[in-house]
Amino acid sequence: MKITSIKSHVLKYELEKELGYSQQYYKHRTAHLVEVQTDEGITGWGECFGPGNIALANKFIVEKVIQPLIIGEDPLNKEHIWHRVYNLLRDSGQKGMPIQALSGVDIALWDILGKKTKSPLYQLIGGMCNKQVPVYGYGMMLQKKTTSELIDLFKEEASQIKSKNFKAMKMKIGLGPAEDLKLVRAVREVVGKDFRLMVDANHAYNLNDALYVGRGLDELDIFWFEEPVAPEDYDGYRELKQKINTNIAGGEAEFTKYGWNELIKNKCIDIAQPEVCGLGGITEYLKVSALAQANFIPVVNHVWGSAVSIATNLHLLTAQPDMPGGLFPSKSMLEFDTTEKNIFITELPTESFSILEQVKKNNGFASVSDNPGIGITPNLDFIKEFEVNE
Structure with a gap:
């Protein structure tokens, strides 16, 4: 061939x-x-x-x-x-x-x-470790609103995400340390103290501001603080990890096994977030996942894109073993975009492919298909309609 x-x-x-x-x-x-x-x-x-x-x-x-x-x-x-x-x-x-x-x-x-x-992809990379994968909803994007207006919008969106049976949810921050904590407190109040909530800063802070926010997140029992500082700032990551209790998550802007080796060697993160569509593909993802496992760092993939990305990641998580394992292991989760309807997820595949329906039906879980490869085929007519010709 x-x-x-x-x-x-x-x-x-x-x-x-x-x-x-x-x-x-x-x-x-x-x-x-x-x-x-x-x-x-x-x-x-x-x-x-x-x-x-x-x-x-x-x-x-x-x-x-x-x-x-x-x-x-x-x-x-x-x-x-x-x-x-x-x-x-x-x-x-x-x-x-x-x-x-x-x-x-x-x-x-x-x-x-x-x-x-x-063969489905998950069989090619080790076989089935998980019949179902828990899914978390990713929403609450920033808008050009006042903080009080955003608080109202975030509270409503958080309620909607929780009502759809997602196992957890993630929100954006980045308005500034004090304003960000107002947003997080409002969402925590709506979802309740026992619901898993994550916060994503997209490397908005320097170390001092990240420490201020991180200490506030400690009081709100946030599951992870994502990309708090610039991805190049290994020293900042390490110090923040040492000084706050909330898990530090990151890695979506890291590339190849070489970059990930530095991130892990410098003890920067509690939770690894490899982006398979960015770090070098599946070939390199498997090496990065092995590095994380060798250092006992949980892997929760970063997922952002079309149905192709989501299907690929569902296979990767299906084949991911529990770490460290046990009777009641902490499972990795599939990240799913819950913002405004994404037709690149819902309408791109020729096959039936709906994570949202699975989450609703299966109390927060999704399962991979046994179709060969990644399991979906993009619709060529759909591609032709939305393709940019520049």
């Missing part, structure tokens, strides 16, 4: 309302899919992390930089392909967009392997 072409599809549509996080507001939702075709008629699909114009830059890397390096290669030689691309790009792209682009290609190669062997 040989790779005959690699196509990159950037999809985009306008949201009904502007949403944001600590770094920016945005009015459009985007997704970046990668399609790898072979001479046997088997097509693999993957996804690259990176929104907006970043997706357009990654499209160029996929088609103009990576494609010429691997056309004619056997797509089943995933390890060889990964290292060939990485080694040839090493001088220019050890992190960031080149690795995001490689991630989408690599996921598509695993999809091809699954289709070739008629």
Whole structure:
């Protein structure tokens, strides 16, 4: 079998309302899919992390930089392909967009392997460890509102997420330390003291501000404090981890086993959040997961994107063993976007694929399908309708 072409599809549509996080507001939702075709008629699909114009830059890397390096290669030689691309790009792209682009290609190669062997992805990476995966709702994005207006919006949204049977939920912060704690207190009051609540700062703080917020989160029994400081600030992560009780989570902006080795070696995090569509794909994710396991750090994948990303992550979590294990283990969770209806999740696949319906029906859990590969096939007509041609 040989790779005959690699196509990159950037999809985009306008949201009904502007949403944001600590770094920016945005009015459009985007997704970046990668399609790898072979001479046997088997097509693999993957996804690259990176929104907006970043997706357009990654499209160029996929088609103009990576494609010429691997056309004619056997797509089943995933390890060889990964290292060939990485080694040839090493001088220019050890992190960031080149690795995001490689991630989408690599996921598509695993999809091809699954289709070739008629096996679901989870069987290829170790088999089923979890028949069901708990799901947490990710919502409460920032908007251009006053703090009091946001408090009302967040309280309403938190109630809706809880009512849909999610096992936990995550909210955004980033207005400033004092205002952020007002938001978190309001949400905690609505969901109750026994419901698992997480907080995501998207590296908005310096160390002192993060310590202020973190101590406030300790009083509110928050499950984790996500990306409190800049991803490069290993010393800040380590000091914050030592000085507050709330779990420190991070890693979505870390790349490859090399970067993750530094993050773990520096004792920066309590919970690892690898982003398979960004860190180097499934080939590299498996190595990062092994690093985390070797250091007894729980893995809760970062998930943001289309149905392709969600399906891929559901397979990865299905195959993830309990750590450290026991009669009543703490299970990893699947992150699921509960903001304004995301048609790249609901309408992209040709197969029936609804995490939200599973969560409602199964009291907060979702199960993977046994379809070959990642288990879903994007609808080409849908792609054509929403593809950006720039």
